[in-house]
Amino acid sequence: MKAMILAAGRGERMRPLTDVIPKPLLTVRGTPLLDRLIMQLVAAGFGDIVINVAHLGHRIREHLGSGAPLRANIVYSEEGPASLETGGGIRRALPLLGCGPFLVVNGDIYTDFPFERLPRTLEGLAHLVLVDNPEHHPDGDFGLRTGKVEDAPPRLTFAGIGVYDAALFSDRTDERFPLGPLLRETASRGLVTGERHRGLWTDVGTPERLAALNGGD
Numbered sequence: 336m337k338a339m340i341l342a343a344g345r346g347e348r349m350r351p352l353t354d355v356i357p358k359p360l361l362t363v364r365g366t367p368l369l370d371r372l373i374m375q376l377v378a379a380g381f382g383d384i385v386i387n388v389a390h391l392g393h394r395i396r397e398h399l400g401s402g403a404p405l406r407a408n409i410v411y412s413e414e415g416p417a418s419l420e421t422g423g424g425i426r427r428a429l430p431l432l433g434c435g436p437f438l439v440v441n442g443d444i445y446t447d448f449p450f451e452r453l454p455r456t457l458e459g460l461a462h463l464v465l466v467d468n469p470e471h472h473p474d475g476d477f478g479l480r481t482g483k484v485e486d487a488p489p490r491l492t493f494a495g496i497g498v499y500d501a502a503l504f505s506d507r508t509d510e511r512f513p514l515g516p517l518l519r520e521t522a523s524r525g526l527v528t529g530e531r532h533r534g535l536w537t538d539v540g541t542p543e544r545l546a547a548l549n550g551g552d
Contacts, residue, residue, distance in 0.1 A: 337381070342357065361539065378451075389413075444495050461528070463518070467531075471541075
């Protein structure tokens with residue numbers, strides 16, 4: 336199974352840091368978020384990795400190259416100067432992701448989720464990892480009942496980790512679109528499974544959260 340890391344976002348809430356550094360290259364305790372994710376994926380058996388790039392994408396290419404130093408085989412999905420959002424970015428990368436299900440991970444998360452436990456086959460069109468709601472997102476995104484994801488309370492937060500079938504995107508013709516509404520519509524048809532991760536997980540979306548992970552420095 337191939338993996339994709341979403342790394343094309345502008346990182347507006349992280350400015351001015353992200354004016355010169357792509358958000359996934361920001362460091363936690365000396366290691367870029369992107370490097371840490373790649374090492375976790377490789378250790379879990381995901382050696383073939385697609386990374387989408389837009390804002391400051393050349394910095395990511397220069398930093399990672401082909402991925403050989405991290406024992407990965409990396410290819411890039413170019414989106415131009417502006418990103419295609421999460422859904423559009425995945426759809427653009429489909430030719431690089433192969434025929435079977437594929438894993439997609441947000442490039443700005445810090446987690447101890449064991450990627451090796453993700454399903455290699457799907458019961459529907461998607462499988463999502465959910466976490467307890469953080470303080471900055473108290474209302475959550477999706478409900479989870481007996482392994483099925485629902486657009487109903489009580490809600491947990493989508494961790495930015497999912498396994499998808501290419502057919503999930505087959506009806507989309509627009510270039511730029513978010514993933515969330517598509518997942519909600521698919522969940523309403525009973526075609527999304529899920530699991531809850533109770534371990535470490537942080538959406539590194541603000542300077543304050545980045546500083547907290549770095550011990551407050």
